[in-house]
Amino acid sequence: MPRPGITAMIPCYNEIDCVERAYREIRAELVKYEDVELLFVDDGSTDGTLEAIKGFAAEDPLVKYISFARNFGLEAAFSAGFKYASKMWTVQFDADLQSPPHEVHRLVEKALEGYDVVFAVRENRQDPWHRRLGTWAHQTIARRWLGIELPQGASVFRIVRTSVAHKVVDSRLSTPYFIATAPLLGARYTTLPTAHHPRLDGTGKWNLRKLFSHAIELFVGFSFRPLTWLIGLAGAVLAAGAATMALTLAGRLGPVAVELAGLAAALVTLALLLVVARYLVRVMRVQAIGVPRYQIREANIPIRADEALYGYETPHVVGQFREPEVWEDAS
Structure with missing residues (x-):
C-alpha cells in the first residue's frame, strides 16, 4: 500500500523548554513517510518559542510555521493548523510529547482501515489527578446526560483526514470542539489506546478554571x-x-x-x-462573523489575506490557500 502524505501539526504556546525535543523526535518518526511536513502553530508565544521554530525552518525545508498576533487559545491554534495543512492526513501532536511520537504509526495504520479520524486514548495517563478527573467527568456528563456524541477518553493526539478537518473548521460553530464536531458531521471515527508519558520539560497550561470553562463550552455548544x-x-x-x-x-x-x-x-x-x-x-x-477566530502575524507558507494581521502587506499572503493533495488509495 502506498504511504500517505502527512502533516504533523504542533500547536505551541510558550514551549521553549519542549519545542526543540518535539521537533527532533517528531521529525525522526515522520521522515519514515515519503511526503511529510511539520507545521508549527505558534499561539502568540512570548518566551522565544517562535524564534526557535524559525531556526528549525531556516535549516529544514520540512518545517512550516504560522504565528498568531496574540494568544488566541488551543482551539484557534488547531483550527488554523488544520486549515493550512497541505497533506491528505494531519496528525495533531502536543509539544510536550506526553503522547510519544512513535505511536503515530499505529494511528496511521488504523486510519487506513477506513476511518476519517482516529483519536488516541491515553493508557495509564500521566497527568495530575484533577485533569484526569475533569476529563472523565465532563465527557461522561456530555455523553450520558446531554446526549452529545463523542468518544470517551479521546485526546488531542489524533490523525484526521485533512478534508474532513477542513469541514470542521469551516462549520464556524460557536465552539470549535473538534471531538464533538467530527461525529456531528458524520465522520467515520474510532479510538486507539496509546502510551502516555509524564511531562519532562516546561509547565502545563491547563488549570481548574480552564477545565471548567472547556466543559461549559462543550455543554452549551x-x-x-x-x-x-x-x-x-x-x-x-x-x-x-x-x-x-x-x-x-x-x-x-x-x-x-x-x-x-x-x-x-x-x-x-x-x-x-x-x-x-x-x-x-x-x-x-x-x-459575530466579523470577529476573527485568530489573526496571523507571520508565516513561511501561503496564508489568506483576511487572516493576516497586516493583510496583503504580510509576506506569503495569497488570495487562496493550498488544498491538500489527493491520495487515491487512502481508504
Whole structure:
C-alpha cells in the first residue's frame, strides 16, 4: 500500500523548554513517510518559542510555521493548523510529547482501515489527578446526560483526514470542539489506546478554571437539554412560589419560612439567568462573523489575506490557500 502524505501539526504556546525535543523526535518518526511536513502553530508565544521554530525552518525545508498576533487559545491554534495543512492526513501532536511520537504509526495504520479520524486514548495517563478527573467527568456528563456524541477518553493526539478537518473548521460553530464536531458531521471515527508519558520539560497550561470553562463550552455548544431542564425547573419554582403564598395567607407559614423560601427562589432564578446568559453568549458568537477566530502575524507558507494581521502587506499572503493533495488509495 502506498504511504500517505502527512502533516504533523504542533500547536505551541510558550514551549521553549519542549519545542526543540518535539521537533527532533517528531521529525525522526515522520521522515519514515515519503511526503511529510511539520507545521508549527505558534499561539502568540512570548518566551522565544517562535524564534526557535524559525531556526528549525531556516535549516529544514520540512518545517512550516504560522504565528498568531496574540494568544488566541488551543482551539484557534488547531483550527488554523488544520486549515493550512497541505497533506491528505494531519496528525495533531502536543509539544510536550506526553503522547510519544512513535505511536503515530499505529494511528496511521488504523486510519487506513477506513476511518476519517482516529483519536488516541491515553493508557495509564500521566497527568495530575484533577485533569484526569475533569476529563472523565465532563465527557461522561456530555455523553450520558446531554446526549452529545463523542468518544470517551479521546485526546488531542489524533490523525484526521485533512478534508474532513477542513469541514470542521469551516462549520464556524460557536465552539470549535473538534471531538464533538467530527461525529456531528458524520465522520467515520474510532479510538486507539496509546502510551502516555509524564511531562519532562516546561509547565502545563491547563488549570481548574480552564477545565471548567472547556466543559461549559462543550455543554452549551452541542446540547439544548439544559434549557429543557430549566423550563421544568422554572415550572417547579413557580408552583412552589404559589404554594408558599397560599400557605402564608392561610397563616400556616411563619416569616422565617417565607424568607427562606424567597431566598431559595432567588438563588434558583439566578441560576436560571446564568444558564440562559451562557446560551445568549453562544448565539452572539455565531452571529459575530466579523470577529476573527485568530489573526496571523507571520508565516513561511501561503496564508489568506483576511487572516493576516497586516493583510496583503504580510509576506506569503495569497488570495487562496493550498488544498491538500489527493491520495487515491487512502481508504
